[in-house]
Amino acid sequence: MIKRIDHILIHTPTAQKTIKEFEKVFGIEAVVPLKHYSYFSSGMFDFGNVTIEILQMGEKKDFEPCLYGVAFEPEVSSWETIDKLDKKSIPHTLPLLAKADNNLSWTTISMSGLLDNPAPIPYGNKGAFGNNFLTHMMAKFFSKLMEVKFIAQSMVKDIGKSSVFFCEYHDIPKIESRSLKEDENPYGITGVASIMIEKKEDNNTWEILGKPTDKTSVSLEFTASIENRLKHIVLNTTRDYNDKEIMIGDVKFRLKKDAN
Numbered sequence: 580m581i582k583r584i585d586h587i588l589i590h591t592p593t594a595q596k597t598i599k600e601f602e603k604v605f606g607i608e609a610v611v612p613l614k615h616y617s618y619f620s621s622g623m624f625d626f627g628n629v630t631i632e633i634l635q636m637g638e639k640k641d642f643e644p645c646l647y648g649v650a651f652e653p654e655v656s657s658w659e660t661i662d663k664l665d666k667k668s669i670p671h672t673l674p675l676l677a678k679a680d681n682n683l684s685w686t687t688i689s690m691s692g693l694l695d696n697p698a699p700i701p702y703g704n705k706g707a708f709g710n711n712f713l714t715h716m717m718a719k720f721f722s723k724l725m726e727v728k729f730i731a732q733s734m735v736k737d738i739g740k741s742s743v744f745f746c747e748y749h750d751i752p753k754i755e756s757r758s759l760k761e762d763e764n765p766y767g768i769t770g771v772a773s774i775m776i777e778k779k780e781d782n783n784t785w786e787i788l789g790k791p792t793d794k795t796s797v798s799l800e801f802t803a804s805i806e807n808r809l810k811h812i813v814l815n816t817t818r819d820y821n822d823k824e825i826m827i828g829d830v831k832f833r834l835k836k837d838a839n
Contacts, residue, residue: 580663580789582654583796585746586623586630587774587812589830590647590738594635597644598622600827601633606763609633616679618731626814627759627770629797637738644828646809648694648742649774650687654792657686657747658710664690665709667787670702673714674747676722686747692784694741694776695807700734741808766825767817769837771797775811777804 591597595613601624602608610630611623619636634647653660657674664671670691678684691702708714725731759768778785778801790799802810811831820834 580654580660580667581791581796582652583791583793584629584774584799585650585652586632587646587771587797588632588634588648588650588742589644589827590634590636591644591828592635592640592642594620594622594633597633597827601631604825604827605759605768606765607759614679617726617728618735625759626768628795629771631771631812636735638736642829644830645740646811646830647740648744649809650744650746651791652793653688653745653747657688657745658715660745660747661688661708662710664688665705668704669784669788670704671708672700672702673708673718673721675718675725677725684749686749687744689742689744690788692782693743693788693807694809696740698735698739698742699737766814766820766834768834769815769817772813772815772835772837773798773800774809775813775833776801776808777810778802778807779804782807 589597598609598613605624607624609622610625611621613620613622613633619634621635622633624631624633655663661671661674672687672689674686674688676684676686689698689700689702691697702708725734759770774797776785776799780803785799785801791797800813811833813833813835815837816834817837819836823834825832825834
């Protein structure tokens, strides 16, 4: 079901400041500089095998940058994906189409039951949000609604503390890659090894969802906890830093020597 992890989201109240800190700490420029959309602002960093998105959304300002979410690239189309989610009884939203500049558009399907305090959006299964004529019409209608700025802004005032979703891109513009290179790479980072996730003992939704099938994908690693949350990001490096940690806001990056 999951082809690969497409991007990791870091939520921040000050996107430009956080982007500047990333550039200073890791010695690279944002592959996509900060852009302002109708209801959020976003910038992207290319870490070789995954993109890290710096996201500013909602009205809350009194918090530190935090590890917020994971976006998966699906193996099949959005509507085929919700068929698979229905069969596995994983609650999901309608596939919603978003459009941006440069002819870029994407379809998202959010999921529930994976992390605590998810973005407060309507979830359903089977007939309510399944693959049928009615839901196709509903998806088109709500996608159009989200193009209206004040409606979109009103819906994202509270974005919760987590988000896990499938993201299917359409008409992707060609972007010059500026991934980590030797001469601008102070830590010798070769990519992201894994995302560490804390989960409760009775939370088996991650296992039902399954692992990424693409061998180049970032891994999902789990540890037992009393809560379900994204814990930290592990970076592969060419040198041994004895598990050195880098903090950007509340986001922890742990450096690990690449076994390859």
